[in-house]
Amino acid sequence: MNDEQGSIERCSSNVVHKDVVDLVKERMPEDETLFDLAELFKVFGDTTRVKILFALFTAEMCVCDITALLGLTQSAVSHQLRVLKQARLVKCRKEGKMVYYSLDDEHVKQIFDQGLAHISHK
Amino acid sequence: MNDEQGSIERCSSNVVHKDVVDLVKERMPEDETLFDLAELFKVFGDTTRVKILFALFTAEMCVCDITALLGLTQSAVSHQLRVLKQARLVKCRKEGKMVYYSLDDEHVKQIFDQGLAHISHK
DNA sequence: CAAATATATGAATATATGCTCATATGTTAT
């Protein structure tokens, strides 16, 4: 209402730097976008799924092989493959009784590389 | 033990394509790396934290302003800032009673951009 | 020092999530 230049008062849910908050608000993506982005990263946020994706960087694999590789239950693997597929990160093709999974995204590799870069200390 | 070229039998925790599994195993990063990577993405896997990081792309902000921006409790924001700080994604500087948070990572922007690229349909 | 304010933190709670178990579906071979 007043205080044009340096607003350095009031908080408790009230804004201290209205100008900054307004600018940030302008530049914020839509809520749905932010939600979807978080949902995507949530998929990356599990060791089993990260392992599966890394495996598929190297080669297409059937569920059986992934199960053996990870030392988990076939059920557990299948459940996670479902999650990855729903996120459109992997695709599958059926050949006889077996189902072969492979990567279905060009971005994952780069996302992982950036993530690894962050991890190997800044 | 036998069957050199096309091993297309046995599963149930037994490997179907031993060659593939062996190759994949070779190229897999260490378990600790995979775990840390998943932990990092777990941090990105929450709408509130994604919002905070996006906000900080634009400007350094105090807790108060972030709280107003997100329409959450000050406590909730503080808890999430803690998570982000622990992951070395944000840093903070104190000025009087206020604490200003800003980005502390060069990779987040690129990770988010790749994530957004994936989201906006393949 | 006391009051006001900004931020941090521990406990409690409600929800989400990954795995296991049991079972269903679908394919191949006998």
Add this chain to the structure above:
DNA sequence: ATAACATATGAGCATATATTCATATATTTG
């Protein structure tokens, strides 16, 4: 058709996690 096998899926459980509430800490002001 029956048996064997590969994969998918639903229910249940145990754990993780995001938010809230209450309160602690720290800084500034009167």
